[in-house]
Structures are given as structure tokens and as C-alpha cells.
Amino acid sequence: MIQGKLEVAPSPSFTDVLSRLIELIDEIALVTEDSVIGPKILSDFAAYLKKIIPILVELKDDKEMDTQPIRKALESLEKDLKKAQGLAILCKSGSRFYLWFNFSAIVNQLKDLTHDLGRCLSLILMASLDVSNEIKNKIGNSHKEMLNAKFNQLFDDKEFIEEMIEGIKSGRFNKIDAEEFLVTIAQDVDVLPEPAMLRQEIENLKKNADAPVHKGQIEAMDLRRIIEFLEQADLLKDKNFNSLGSPDRNSTVSLHSSDGLQEKKFHGGLDEIFLIIRDGRNEDLSLALSELHKLIEGSLLDEERVRVEDLIPILAKRLSSKKQDIRKMILVILRILVSKNDDNKERLADDGALTLVVRSLTRDAEERREAVGLLLELSDVSRVRQRIGRVQGCILLVVAMLNSDDPCAVLDTKRLLDILSSNTQHVLHMAEANYFKPLVQCLREGSDMNRVLMATAISRMELTNQSKAALGEEGSIEPLVKLFISGKLEAKLAALGALQNLSTLTSNARRLIDSAIVGPILQLLFSVTSVLMTLREPAAAILANISESEQVLTNHHVTEQILSLLSLSSPTVQYHLFRALTNITSHPSASKLRSKMRENGALQLLMPFLTASDTKIKTGGLNLLYFLSLDSAEELNNQLGEGNLKTIVNIALVSGCVDEKAAALGIVSNIPITDRKATDVLVKAHLLPYMITLIKTESMNTLLVERAVSTLVRFTVPWDKKLQREAAKLGAIPLLVKVLSSGSCVAKARAATALAQLSQNSLSLSNSKANMWSCIGSSSIERECKVHGGTCSVKGSLCLIKAGAIPLLVRVLEGREREADEAVLGALSTLLQDKTWEKGCQTIAEASGVQPIIEILRVGSLKAQEKAVWILERIFRIEEYRVEYGDPVQVLFIDLAQKGDPAMKSLTAKILAHLELLQNQSSYF
Numbered sequence: 001m002i003q004g005k006l007e008v009a010p011s012p013s014f015t016d017v018l019s020r021l022i023e024l025i026d027e028i029a030l031v032t033e034d035s036v037i038g039p040k041i042l043s044d045f046a047a048y049l050k051k052i053i054p055i056l057v058e059l060k061d062d063k064e065m066d067t068q069p070i071r072k073a074l075e076s077l078e079k080d081l082k083k084a085q086g087l088a089i090l091c092k093s094g095s096r097f098y099l100w101f102n103f104s105a106i107v108n109q110l111k112d113l114t115h116d117l118g119r120c121l122s123l124i125l126m127a128s129l130d131v132s133n134e135i136k137n138k139i140g141n142s143h144k145e146m147l148n149a150k151f152n153q154l155f156d157d158k159e160f161i162e163e164m165i166e167g168i169k170s171g172r173f174n175k176i177d178a179e180e181f182l183v184t185i186a187q188d189v190d191v192l193p194e195p196a197m198l199r200q201e202i203e204n205l206k207k208n209a210d211a212p213v214h215k216g217q218i219e220a221m222d223l224r225r226i227i228e229f230l231e232q233a234d235l236l237k238d239k240n241f242n243s244l245g246s247p248d249r250n251s252t253v254s255l256h257s258s259d260g261l262q263e264k265k266f267h268g269g270l271d272e273i274f275l276i277i278r279d280g281r282n283e284d285l286s287l288a289l290s291e292l293h294k295l296i297e298g299s300l301l302d303e304e305r306v307r308v309e310d311l312i313p314i315l316a317k318r319l320s321s322k323k324q325d326i327r328k329m330i331l332v333i334l335r336i337l338v339s340k341n342d343d344n345k346e347r348l349a350d351d352g353a354l355t356l357v358v359r360s361l362t363r364d365a366e367e368r369r370e371a372v373g374l375l376l377e378l379s380d381v382s383r384v385r386q387r388i389g390r391v392q393g394c395i396l397l398v399v400a401m402l403n404s405d406d407p408c409a410v411l412d413t414k415r416l417l418d419i420l421s422s423n424t425q426h427v428l429h430m431a432e433a434n435y436f437k438p439l440v441q442c443l444r445e446g447s448d449m450n451r452v453l454m455a456t457a458i459s460r461m462e463l464t465n466q467s468k469a470a471l472g473e474e475g476s477i478e479p480l481v482k483l484f485i486s487g488k489l490e491a492k493l494a495a496l497g498a499l500q501n502l503s504t505l506t507s508n509a510r511r512l513i514d515s516a517i518v519g520p521i522l523q524l525l526f527s528v529t530s531v532l533m534t535l536r537e538p539a540a541a542i543l544a545n546i547s548e549s550e551q552v553l554t555n556h557h558v559t560e561q562i563l564s565l566l567s568l569s570s571p572t573v574q575y576h577l578f579r580a581l582t583n584i585t586s587h588p589s590a591s592k593l594r595s596k597m598r599e600n601g602a603l604q605l606l607m608p609f610l611t612a613s614d615t616k617i618k619t620g621g622l623n624l625l626y627f628l629s630l631d632s633a634e635e636l637n638n639q640l641g642e643g644n645l646k647t648i649v650n651i652a653l654v655s656g657c658v659d660e661k662a663a664a665l666g667i668v669s670n671i672p673i674t675d676r677k678a679t680d681v682l683v684k685a686h687l688l689p690y691m692i693t694l695i696k697t698e699s700m701n702t703l704l705v706e707r708a709v710s711t712l713v714r715f716t717v718p719w720d721k722k723l724q725r726e727a728a729k730l731g732a733i734p735l736l737v738k739v740l741s742s743g744s745c746v747a748k749a750r751a752a753t754a755l756a757q758l759s760q761n762s763l764s765l766s767n768s769k770a771n772m773w774s775c776i777g778s779s780s781i782e783r784e785c786k787v788h789g790g791t792c793s794v795k796g797s798l799c800l801i802k803a804g805a806i807p808l809l810v811r812v813l814e815g816r817e818r819e820a821d822e823a824v825l826g827a828l829s830t831l832l833q834d835k836t837w838e839k840g841c842q843t844i845a846e847a848s849g850v851q852p853i854i855e856i857l858r859v860g861s862l863k864a865q866e867k868a869v870w871i872l873e874r875i876f877r878i879e880e881y882r883v884e885y886g887d888p889v890q891v892l893f894i895d896l897a898q899k900g901d902p903a904m905k906s907l908t909a910k911i912l913a914h915l916e917l918l919q920n921q922s923s924y925f
Helices: 014-034 039-050 051-058 068-091 096-101 103-127 133-149 157-170 176-188 195-208 220-230 259-279 282-297 304-308 311-320 324-340 343-348 356-363 365-378 382-390 395-405 407-420 424-432 435-443 448-459 463-475 477-486 489-502 506-515 518-526 532-544 550-554 556-568 571-585 590-601 602-611 617-629 635-653 658-670 677-686 687-697 701-716 720-731 732-742 745-759 762-774 807-812 821-832 838-845 850-859 862-875 877-900 902-913
Strands: none
Touching: 014 051, 014 282, 039 051, 039 068, 039 103, 039 133, 039 677, 051 133, 051 195, 051 658, 068 103, 068 407, 068 506, 096 103, 096 195, 096 395, 103 133, 133 176, 133 282, 133 477, 133 687, 133 821, 133 838, 157 220, 176 220, 176 259, 195 220, 195 407, 220 395, 259 282, 259 311, 259 762, 282 324, 282 407, 304 311, 304 343, 311 324, 311 343, 324 343, 324 356, 324 365, 324 518, 324 701, 343 365, 343 382, 343 463, 356 365, 356 382, 356 395, 365 382, 365 395, 365 807, 382 407, 382 424, 382 590, 395 424, 395 518, 407 424, 407 821, 435 448, 435 463, 435 477, 435 687, 448 489, 463 489, 463 506, 463 687, 477 506, 489 532, 506 532, 518 532, 518 701, 532 571, 532 720, 556 590, 556 602, 571 590, 571 617, 571 807, 602 635, 617 635, 617 658, 635 658, 635 677, 635 821, 635 838, 658 701, 658 862, 677 687, 687 701, 701 745, 720 732, 720 850, 732 807, 745 807, 745 821, 807 821, 807 838, 821 850, 850 862, 862 877, 877 902
16 A cells, blocks of 8 residues: 555646647647648648647746636647547548548538637637737637638538439449449549559448447448448459559550551540540540540541440539549530530430539639530520529529620620520529519510519519619619509509619619609509509509609699698508608708698698507608708797697607607707797796706717707707706706717707807806805805806806817817808807907817818808808907917918908908908908
């Protein structure tokens, strides 16, 4: 018995662990270099592994990384690396045939291992909180690459094996097939098709047949059945095979000048060619095909021999070769053979070779050209043509050939597509591949049934904008409109469905308007014929889509007709009609149209829809009412009424639908701020505190914030100090300042307007507060405001300086968007009242605001320029700012004085006088 305590082996040092992992990765990478199968895939796998080494080296150099979480992550990494090592060794030394049969499973295992290694890196990343950003980026990038790793198989054994197993079970395959399969597998794994070597591989395969089956691998029973089948091949028993895998003959394919000798050599050589092609050995196959090509081109091979030798099906099978030059030569030969007669075309189609021909459309440019040429040759025969179109993915790949750089290939492709388009099903497949020319041709010239079929297909397609544009450019709109106008009910429905799908694109909407479809659409919507009722929904949807185009505005009768339809329609049709009216009235140039609609009682017509139970209808009514309430001060006051206003306010307060809420607030914000009765209704409804809450909580909803801030403007009007104080007390000012930094351009403009209104009373509030404090004593007085002179605060005197608003207002001017300029300048101008202008100028200058204001003269609107000139006239009264900013802007002000708006001429002249460029007595004043 051993005395004493057992000593626990010390854990390896952190450096040793990392060194061991680096060595392990190097070993795996070395093994993959000599793999017998799938070297490209294994080299890709090794490349992923090598990306781990720099990360491990970085960790190795940092002693602080020796933590328990990182060691745990490295343990997981080591486990996965050992699995990878085992798989790499199997690929290097395992049975080649066994590896071939399980190649897909091995690739999947490599992919899973790569993903697992990527996850190990994420564990290291999570455990390495203190590493540099550079290392984090390395780990993060490698982790992402490994999780997204994909391995492209050079050949797909799954379909081949399934076909083999099914054929063996059904007894369809014979010795010849066994030999062909055996040679094909040998070619793929670079085993010479010699009996001894093939027998050795079969024996090795037997040893692995009962090995544990991993996910995706071939079952042991199926593998044993395949082995028994392959052992039937005569190739395994032939002792007279030479090193090229063909019977030992001395005959050649060379032709001699003597006719007798030529005849003798010709037949012997041809037998050799047929045998090599039948066996499919790559070493000789290329040469044999080349000689066969010469014989066929020289018309030295008669059709009977082609038929007897079953040459076309044999050549077709060889299209599964992994060698590109062989596939290309076979395609060339097949094209010549099938061009000779239709029987050869049928023979190629009957043997299921079309799939292999189509597969060549995915290869390199030359092979694609030969493949499409062969398909074109085959398409002469109707039955073969139908089979071509039925091959999965064929039409998609043929359409893709239109993008080829080879003009010959493109020409053949167009001819092939033209021939295939004689079948309507093929036309639909072409359309699914975004080739619409045959479909549009069918719409124009096809039978009634085919035109309905094409229109129905368009209505059901999930089209991208690019596809919609292509259909429009190809000329689909005109025949579809004709089908709608003159067709029977089924044709009308199909055409409307197609037009509804296409009309969501602006360019197609314009084409529809140009086709004069609006009249027939409205006529259909007014129809009370029961059979036409099913057409009203798509018709209304089309009307809504095309109404986004400004062209609809040219006819105000359209809006009157749509309005009159609202109360006569189903909810779905009403929804589309509201969309149409909203699109029309929202155009910037629709002011006159909106006015006309209000005159015709549109506002009153919409009021019942504000209480609709259908959310879409209520939202549609509110949105339309919002746009009609733009620029409508008098009509809105007269027609809205207190009851309707309360309904709208209630929607804003309690609706759970954001769109309803935004539309309701938009209407409220359009009510003139001078309407004190409306303001009283809003105050009593407690809308002000709700606006404050809404802006705080819905900051991510741009439209809602814009409408809420716009509504808040009426609670900051300068003539109602009590309301201003209430807004300030609720925290409106800091919130408005925040909007200046984070809101949309519209929200910033409204916020600046509200702040400008508040700031107009700051001077009087500051002075009154200062007088009040002077009675108490100076010790209690807060520090004076540098602009207003008195004691200022955000809530007490509504002071923009105390609110920190000035730098943010300046920043808005510095931005690229110009919509808020006028409002911002209005807010800044409140600092420049007669008693405060000098200090106000100083405050603006300290906030670096002078240069952005000058820039407005170059890029701003006319009204913004007027405000900017007003401010700059005060700024340039001060010598300090004339010296600092005057010289660079002299030319700008001279130009403005000469060419600018007359309204600014007097102030511009004053600025020039301040800059001593113009006398005060000048006629400019």
C-alpha cells in the first residue's frame, strides 16, 4: 500500500494550454493538405482554423487573460479541435470509396464543427472583457465568419447514391451499370480503374460498412447492398486490363491514305472510341471524344452505327463528368448529332439527359454557350420542347443567359426563349424569372383565355419595383386596360387585379392615367349592377394608387365624384377611396382643390366618419380632414363646431391607434391659435398636460411628436401669460429644447416657434421678478440674466438663455435642412428687443451663431433671409462684430442690395452703412 497523500497533478500553465492549441491547429492543417478526397473543402476548413491562431497568440502575450472563464472556453475549443483532427485523419487515410459514399455527411460535419468553433470564440469574447478593441474585433470577425461558414461540394453524391440504391432494389441495373458506377466513383476519388486497385478499394469499403453511422451517412444495409452490386462488375475480374483500364488492343484511331487500310483502321479505332466512352475513364475520354468529333464532322460515322451503339444516351451520361473540357466536348458532339434528325433529338430527351444539359447552364461561359445551343437545337421538336420547359430551374437559367457577355450565346438564348414561349406555362415560368416580353406579347396578341391567364398571373405575382417597372416598360399597361374595358367579367377581374399590382409604382400610375382609365374606374364604382360589385374593390385600390400622381389634380371633378361615393360603398372600398382623396389633397399644389372641396361641404360630409367603428375608416376620415384643414382658418372655425372638436380631442386623448391619434392632433394643430373658444375647449379637456406626456413617451414616433409639438404652440401664445406659465410649470420648455436636438425638422420648427412665443414675455417677467426681489434684499436675488438684466429662470421668466436653448437653435441653422430656419431666427430675434439687443447679439455671437445666420442669406428661403438681415443689422451695429465678420461678407451684402428682394433693401443698406460701404444719406434707405 502506498503511504501518504496522492499528489494532484498541477494544471498546465496558461501559456502551455495556448501553445498546445496552436500546435493542434497546425497538425490539423498539415493533415488536410494530404487529404484523399475533398481537398478544396478541407483547405477551406483549415483556413478557418488558422484564423484562430493569431487570437491565441494575442491571449498568450497577455497574462491577465488567465482567468477561469477563458480557460473553460479554451477547453471547449480543444474538444472541438480534437473532433476536427479525427475527421481530418479520416479524410487522409480512410477508404476512398467509403469517403465518397459519405462525402455529404463529412461536409456537414465540417460545417457543424466550424460553427461550433465559432461559438467557442464567442465564449472567449464574452470572457475577455478587458482585452483591446483590436483583439475583440479579430475574435468577433472570426466568430461571425465561422458561424456563417458554407462549404460548396464539388459533386453531389446524394442523388447519385439514391438512384443507385433504388435501381439495385428494383433490379433495373445490370453488370454494365455496375461497371459504369464503379468507374464513375473511381474517377471522383482519383483511383485508377485497374482491377487490382478497384478490388482493394472494395475490400476497404467492406471494412467500413459496419462502422457507426453518423447523421446523414449512408445506412450499413444499403452500403452492403451497393458493395454486392459493384462486385458484379466484369472490370473487377478482367486480368487483361492495361493501365488505362481498357482491353489491350493495338488498333488506333489514326487514318491512313490507303482506302483499304483506312477502312480497317477506322473500324478498329471506332470500337476503341466507343469502349472508352462507354467506360468513361477520364485519362482516355478526352482524346476519344476529340477523335469522335473529327469523325462526325468529317461525316465518317453513319447514323446506323450511332443508333446501334446507343451513342447519344452514353454521351449524355458522360455529362456528369467532373471535368469541364469533357462536358464541353460532349455538348458540341451532341449538338451535331441531334441536328441531323429528329430521332436523335427524341433519343436524347428520352434518356433523361436534359437535366444534365440544363446543369451545364450553371457552369463557365463556354459551357453555358454550348448548352444553350444544344437546347435550341432540341427545341425544334414539340415533345422535346415541352420536356425542356419542365426541367426544374431550366427556364430560370436560360433567362439568366440573357445577361451573358457572349453575343452568340445571347442570340441563341433569345431564339430558345422565343420558341419555348409557344407554351403558356413556359411563358409564366419566364415571367417568374423576370423575363416579361413573352407575357406582354401574349397579353397583346393571345387568345382571350390566354390573356386572362396572363393577367391573373400578374395579379398573383409578388413583384419587386424593378419587375413592375419592367412590365410597365414592356407595354403591359395598355393591353390590360383594354382587357378591363372591353372584356367579360372574368377578364375585367383579372385585368384589375394585375393593374392593382402594377399601379403601386409611380411610373406605372402615370401610364394608367395616360391611358384614360380614371373615367372607366369611376363609372364602375358608380355602377349598381350586382355582377360588377366584385370589381369595385380592386378598382378603388387602383384609384388610390394612381391618385399619388399629381396628374389627377388637373380634374377637380374627380374628387367631387369620389366624395359622393363614400357613403355608397362598402368599408373596403371606402378605405381605398379615403386613400385616394388623402393622396390628392396632400399634394403641395392642391391648395385650390382643398378650398373647392371645403366650399362644397366636404368637412361636414366627413364628420360622421369620425365615429366609425372600423379603425381604417375612422383613420381615413381623420387623415382627409387633416389635409382639408390646412390653410383653412375661416372654414374650419365655421364648420367644425364645438361638438365635433370635442370628438376629435377625445380621439387624440383615448384612441389606442397611433394613426388616429396623430391625425386628430394634426387637425387640432391646424385650428387657428387666435380661436380662443377652441383653446378653452382644449384646456378644459386637459390636452396640454397630455401633450407634454405624449412628447416625452412617444419620442420615437416622428409624426406623433410633430403633431404634438404643433399643438403645443397654441398653449404658448404671447398674449396669454397664464397659459404660458401653465405650460412652463408642466415642463414644456426643457421638452421643447430637447426636441431642438433630437426631433425631426418639422418638430424643430414647431418647437422653435413655441420657444419664440414664450421668449417674447421673458423681459417683462424678468424685470417684474427683479423688482419684487429688490424689496427683500440683494442676498436673496439670483444672479442676473445677462440678456434680460433681471432675475431669470426657465419656469419663472420663460428664459431661453437659462433653458440652454441658444446653442441648440444655432445648431439647427448649421444643419442641412432648411424648413426650421425661419422659426429658429424668429426665436433668436426675441433676444434683440430694443432694451436687450446688445446683450442679445453678444449671446448669439458667444454661441457661434453669427456665421450660420450669414449663411442663411445664401441658402435660406426669402422669409428666412428677411429675418436673418434683421438680426445681422443689429449685430453689425457693434464694432467688434464688424471687424470679425464684416470683410468676408461685403460682396454678399452688396449683391443682396443690388439684386435682392426689395423688402430687404433698406436693412441691407443699413448693414452696408455699418460696414462703411454706403453713406447714411444713400437713396437705398
